Amino acid sequence: MKLNGAEILLNCLLEHQVDTIFGFPGGAVLNIYDALTKYTDRITHYLTSHEQGAAHAADGYARSTGKVGVCLATSGPGATNLVTGIATAYMDSVPMVAITGNVPVSLLGKDSFQEVDITGITMPITKHNFIVKDVHELADTVRRAFRIAQEGRPGPVLIDIPKDVTGNVCDYESAEPLPIQPITKTITEEALEKAASLLRDSKRPFVYAGGGVINADASNELVDFAERVSAPVCCSLMGLGGFPGDHRLFTGMIGMHGAKTSNLAATQCDLFIGIGARFSDRVVSNVKRFAPAAEILHIDIDPAEINKNIQTHHHVIGDLKHVIERLNAKIDPMKRPSWIQQIETWKQQFPLYAGSTGLQPHAIVRRIHDLTNGEAIIATEVGQNQIWAAQGYQFTRPRTFISSGGLGTMGFGLGAAIGAQVGNPGRRVINIAGDGSFRMNCNELATAVEYRLPVIVVILNNHALGMVRQWQDLFYDSRFSQTTLGNSTNFAKLAEAYGALGLDIVKPEQVEPVLTQALAANRTVVINCEIDPDDKVFPIVPPGAAIEEVITE
Amino acid sequence: MINRHVLSVLVENHSGVLSRVAGLFSRRGYNIDSLTVGETEDTTVSRMTIVVRGDDYTLEQIKKQLHKLVDVIRVVTLDPEASVYRELVLVKVNADADSRAAISEIADIFRAKIIDVSAGTMTVEITGDESKVKAFIDLVKPYGIRELARTGITALQRGEREIKNLN
Ligand SMILES: Cc1ncc(C[n+]2csc(CCOP(=O)(O)OP(=O)(O)O)c2C)c(N)n1
Numbered sequence: 001m002k003l004n005g006a007e008i009l010l011n012c013l014l015e016h017q018v019d020t021i022f023g024f025p026g027g028a029v030l031n032i033y034d035a036l037t038k039y040t041d042r043i044t045h046y047l048t049s050h051e052q053g054a055a056h057a058a059d060g061y062a063r064s065t066g067k068v069g070v071c072l073a074t075s076g077p078g079a080t081n082l083v084t085g086i087a088t089a090y091m092d093s094v095p096m097v098a099i100t101g102n103v104p105v106s107l108l109g110k111d112s113f114q115e116v117d118i119t120g121i122t123m124p125i126t127k128h129n130f131i132v133k134d135v136h137e138l139a140d141t142v143r144r145a146f147r148i149a150q151e152g153r154p155g156p157v158l159i160d161i162p163k164d165v166t167g168n169v170c171d172y173e174s175a176e177p178l179p180i181q182p183i184t185k186t187i188t189e190e191a192l193e194k195a196a197s198l199l200r201d202s203k204r205p206f207v208y209a210g211g212g213v214i215n216a217d218a219s220n221e222l223v224d225f226a227e228r229v230s231a232p233v234c235c236s237l238m239g240l241g242g243f244p245g246d247h248r249l250f251t252g253m254i255g256m257h258g259a260k261t262s263n264l265a266a267t268q269c270d271l272f273i274g275i276g277a278r279f280s281d282r283v284v285s286n287v288k289r290f291a292p293a294a295e296i297l298h299i300d301i302d303p304a305e306i307n308k309n310i311q312t313h314h315h316v317i318g319d320l321k322h323v324i325e326r327l328n329a330k331i332d333p334m335k336r337p338s339w340i341q342q343i344e345t346w347k348q349q350f351p352l353y354a355g356s357t358g359l360q361p362h363a364i365v366r367r368i369h370d371l372t373n374g375e376a377i378i379a380t381e382v383g384q385n386q387i388w389a390a391q392g393y394q395f396t397r398p399r400t401f402i403s404s405g406g407l408g409t410m411g412f413g414l415g416a417a418i419g420a421q422v423g424n425p426g427r428r429v430i431n432i433a434g435d436g437s438f439r440m441n442c443n444e445l446a447t448a449v450e451y452r453l454p455v456i457v458v459i460l461n462n463h464a465l466g467m468v469r470q471w472q473d474l475f476y477d478s479r480f481s482q483t484t485l486g487n488s489t490n491f492a493k494l495a496e497a498y499g500a501l502g503l504d505i506v507k508p509e510q511v512e513p514v515l516t517q518a519l520a521a522n523r524t525v526v527i528n529c530e531i532d533p534d535d536k537v538f539p540i541v542p543p544g545a546a547i548e549e550v551i552t553e
Numbered sequence: 554m555i556n557r558h559v560l561s562v563l564v565e566n567h568s569g570v571l572s573r574v575a576g577l578f579s580r581r582g583y584n585i586d587s588l589t590v591g592e593t594e595d596t597t598v599s600r601m602t603i604v605v606r607g608d609d610y611t612l613e614q615i616k617k618q619l620h621k622l623v624d625v626i627r628v629v630t631l632d633p634e635a636s637v638y639r640e641l642v643l644v645k646v647n648a649d650a651d652s653r654a655a656i657s658e659i660a661d662i663f664r665a666k667i668i669d670v671s672a673g674t675m676t677v678e679i680t681g682d683e684s685k686v687k688a689f690i691d692l693v694k695p696y697g698i699r700e701l702a703r704t705g706i707t708a709l710q711r712g713e714r715e716i717k718n719l720n
Binding site for chain 1: 569576613617622623624
C-alpha cells in the first residue's frame, strides 16, 4: 500500500493501539494534521493551549494508564515548548513518544524559519531520539521508538520528522508489534539466593519502594513479599500507590518530607531493601549517615542505578515483578513481632499534623480523600501543595498519584490531570495545586473546558510561592525575597472566564459543602481555597542533616 | 584512586553517536583524555577508543551509563597487558642546517618518519604507544616544538581475544 509519511506515521500509531494524542499544529506538521482528518474515527487528537500542556497531558495519560503517552508539536517553538514536559517524563521514567515536525530536509542546518535542532536539544532528556530523513525509514523508526519507550526502564523518545518526509510517498505494510518482554535474563539464581539469605538473617528489614514498582506492575508481589518477610514498607514520592497506603505495614513516605516513622526505621533497620527506587538525594539527604546500621539490598531494572547514589551490599537486577515473585517462592513466612511493634509505636507517637483542622492544608486534603473514598486520581503541582497531597491522601492503588518527582516541574499538574482524565473517563481526577504553579499553566483550563473534562483543581492558595517561602522562613532568617504573590488575581472569576465553575473556600465550614458541590458538578471546576501563608510542610529534614534529624514544627 | 583506563566501545555507525557519547561524558562530569572513532570490519559499526581518568566508582558508572545509550553495542575496559595501544603523532620541530642531522638520528632510533622539511623546520611522524611517544617528544623538545598534533590512542586486544567475544 502506498501512503505518504504522515499516513504512515498515523498507521504506525494505530499498530501500537494509540487512540489518543495531545498536540498543537503548525507549518512543519501540516501534513500530519491533514492526514489526521482521515483518522478521526480511530485517533482522537486533543488540542491543548500550549505544547507544554500537551507534553504534560501525554505524561499524565501514561502515568495513569500505563500506556505510552503521545504528543505532537511543530518545529522550532513548538518543539522547544515540549522540552520541559519531556524532561519531566525522563526524570520520572514515563513511557512517552514525542513527535515533532521540522523544516524540509533540504533546509536543515541553514537556520531556516522555525528550525531548531530538537534532537540535539533533547539528547540529555530523552531515553533516545531520532531524526527521520527518509520516508522509507519512518515506519521502522516509529516502531523502534515505541519499543524503546516501553522496554526495560521506560522513558520518553522523540522522533523529529522534516516536513517533506511526511509528504513523500512510499510503500507501507502494517506490522504487529512484538510484545515487550520483561528483562529476566539478568536475574540469577545466585543473586536471589543471596538476597533470600540476607532476608533470613535480618532482624529488622525495611523496604523502600519506588516508582519502579508501579512501572513493573509489581504491587501485588510487593504486598506478598512484605507480609511474608514481615517488613515494614515506605515509599518514595514516586512510589506512592505502589504499596497500599492503608496496609498495616505501611510507614508513609521517606526522605526530606518523609514520615518520622519511615526515617527512623531507615536509620534503625539492619537491612534496607530498595525496590525500584534510586536513592535520590531527596530521600537520602546525607549519604554518609544514611541507614548506618543496615546492609543495603537493591533490586532494580537499571544496572546503572546500582552503586550510583549509594554503595550497596547486594543487588538483583531485572524486572521487579519477576524478581519479587521468585524471591517470594524462596522465603518461608517470617515473624518479627518486636520490630513490627516498634514501628507501630512510632506510628502512634509521630502522627502527621496532629490536630490539623479547618482550613489547614492537611485537613483539606483529608476531606478530599474522604469525599472521594480514597479512589480519585490525584495530580499535583510542585511545592507545599505536592507534599501535603502526598502525605494527606491515602493512596491505595498504583497509578493514582501523578506528580513530578524528579524534575519538580511547577505547572505540571493541570496538563497531567487533563491527560489522566482523558485516559480514565470514569474516574475522578483532582489536581491539588498551589497558586504559583497554577499561574504558570492555567491556560490549560481552556482545554479542560473545551473537552468537557470534569477535572477539579483545588488551589491551596497561600498567596505565596509557599515552599520557597518556607525555606526562607526556616533557613534564611525569614527574609522573604520574591515569594509573595499578592492578592490581585481572583481565581474563581478566572475560572468562570474560561467557562469552568469557579468556587471559593474562605471559611472552614465551607470546605465540605464546596467540595461536595464540585464533585457533583460534572464539569471543570476550580476551587480557590484560602490558606494561611505560614502553614508549613512538616516534617522537614534540613539540608545536610541525617534523615532522622527532622524538624517537626 | 584516580587511574587512567582505556575503553573500547562498539557503537552503531550513524550520525549523532559521537555527540551522544561526548554529551554523556560532559553532562556527568567524566574526564576524557582522548577519544578516537572510526569504522570497523563491519561498516555498520564503529569503534571508539576512549581514554578516561577516574576512580573505580567513576569507571563503573561510565561503563554503565554508556551501556544505556541505545546506539552502544559493547563496552570493554582494555587490559594493558593484553592489548596493543597505538597513537600517531605529528611533531614539527625547529631544525636548521646544524640540528637537522641530530633530529634525523633521533627519528631513526624511534623508527619515526620525516615527512616534511623546510629551511627552518622538520615534521616527524611517530607511531607508538604512549611511553614511546613521550620519550620521543622529550628528546626533541630542546630543539623547540613548533606544532604538535596527536590522533589519540587506538587499541585492540592481543591474539584471539576480541571485543565481540567479551562481555
Ligand atoms: C518551573 C519551576 N520553577 C521554579 C521552581 C522552584 N519552586 C519549587 S516550589 C516553588 C513554590 C511553588 O509555589 P506554589 O505553586 O504556590 O505552591 P506552594 O508551595 O505554595 O504550595 C518554587 C518556585 C520549580 N519547582 N519549578
